[in-house]
Amino acid sequence: MTDPLSRRVRAMRRSDVRDLLRHAGLPDMISLAGGLPAAELFDVEGLRAATLAALEDSPGSALQYGMTEGQPALREAIAVLLGERGIAAGAEDLVVTAGSQQGLDLVARALLDDGDAVVVERPSYLAALQAFGLASPRWCTIGVDAYGGRVEDLDAACAGVRPKLVYVVPDFANPTGACMSIERRRALVRWAVRREVTVMEDDPYGALRTRGEPLPSLAALAAEVPGASRWIAQASTLSKTVAPGLRTGWLLLPPWLREAVVLIKQAADLHTSSFAQEVARHYLASGRLPARLAIVRAEYASRRDALAEALQAGFGERLALQVPDGGMFLWGRFTDGTDPRALLPHALERGTMFVPGDAFYVDAADPGTLRLNFSAASPDRLREGARRLLEAHRALHRLAEAA
Ligand SMILES: Cc1ncc(COP(=O)(O)O)c(C=O)c1O
Incomplete structure (x- = not known):
């Protein structure tokens, strides 16, 4: 049977991020994968x-x-x-x-x-x-x-x-x-x-x-x-x-x-x-946006610092981190040969997730990279996410050594 879909659609790549978001709703999952703003900071009133x-x-x-x-x-x-x-x-x-x-x-x-x-x-x-x-x-x-x-x-x-x-x-x-x-x-x-x-x-x-x-x-x-x-x-x-x-x-x-x-x-x-x-x-x-933004910025700064510090303390030089002056993401590169694609299943098993960096390239991906979101979880949950990621990293390397 000929494919009824257009060539355009057939050539489309699925979004790894959207696919990963399926896991985000699992109980106790700490997602560092999405790009969601902090829901509890929405100005509902x-x-x-x-x-x-x-x-x-x-x-x-x-x-x-x-x-x-x-x-x-x-x-x-x-x-x-x-x-x-x-x-x-x-x-x-x-x-x-x-x-x-x-x-x-x-x-x-x-x-x-x-x-x-x-x-x-x-x-x-x-x-x-x-x-x-x-x-x-x-x-x-x-x-x-x-x-x-x-x-x-x-x-x-x-x-x-x-x-x-x-x-x-x-x-x-x-x-x-x-x-x-x-x-x-x-x-x-x-x-x-x-x-x-x-x-x-x-x-x-x-x-x-x-x-x-x-x-x-x-x-x-x-x-x-x-x-x-x-x-x-x-x-x-x-x-x-x-x-x-x-x-x-x-x-x-x-x-x-x-x-x-x-x-x-x-x-x-x-x-x-x-x-x-x-x-x-x-x-x-209503004029409420500037005050709300001040709250959001202060909270994102403390979330960024919580995640960055926990990752730096846990991984040390094995993970080179780019810590930004704003936005929602840390960008990391493993310096110890860890493949983020291989790490991801271990992370999911332990209740955390991130996006492997190669999803963001149209050519010549840098294979050791990963994106970590810090806006969507509290500082404590981010520290716990970093701990789970470190455990996943240990598990991956134990397996590699045993092989
Ligand atoms: C760089 C960039 N552009 C655009 C968007 C889309 O945002 P919007 O919700 O306004 O469509 C995003 C969302 O994550 C983004 O990161």
Whole structure:
């Protein structure tokens, strides 16, 4: 029988992270695998009030069909939020999306023909690789070091091809937690103008900085470089700051790209949930977000430190850890030859889990790497997770010695 599914779908990779999440609900599982915000820190009271306000003050907007670009009042509120982050944007520059994930998909669909070249960081956010992968692109990659994606390697990475899209996560990247240096950010914006290539900045984590000074986003830096606003796009979201269940994100796009994205979004879903948008608008208008974010940042800092310290105490030099200044992830590399794929079943058996790093590469994976999430469990549970991981590591190596 011929396969009834499209070639596109047949070529798709399953997401290891989503597959692993099946185990997350097991009793007593301490998951270091997902990318979930801390559920107990959701501002339930504030969101309840915003929901009531949406129904009482603006039932027409909350329950009716809306504009494909998004509710104007929400876009105004997002423009203010962006202004506070140093980005001069107006409501008319924005498209509200169902999370930033939809933004990545829409931009990919607007830009990519099958086989077009796309530049991503090595490693990169898995679901972005899935979204871009639908176009079976030619992948070009730049490595990531402690100062983020190696922008200086861009020309070599796409020698002989003109990429349609460069995708980067400059602040606290998923999975590495790396933060791109200001020099590289500036160089990337200048490169985009020189090479006339769209650079898509994905910024879900910038607001989750827990130490150090914030760096300007590419979207903010675009104002400094003549012509750059034509080539710099940004996706962001309320998922990590308010709640992912709202599925409310946005794209900041140059006009030529925004028009195309709006057309595609019309075909995809007409518009993002009016109800969610109205709740988000009322929540932002309530002024509660800054105080809530301060709580979230402080808690994430202590969770990061609890996990990092427990892993460092347990593994010592056998695990090289990158400890970020924000975001949700630690990135580790075993220096003792441990294969994270072989370690994972032992970890699951002992009630913890992580994502093997090779899931985040489209080429030449670094085989000893792993991603560990610290946002979703309390410091005590994270310490216990680290202890279980160490036990799993011992069990794996006992087996290897016995063989
Ligand atoms: C780098 C990155 N981009 C986008 C997303 C998607 O977020 P959203 O919930 O806004 O779709 C995530 C979620 O984990 C992410 O890590």
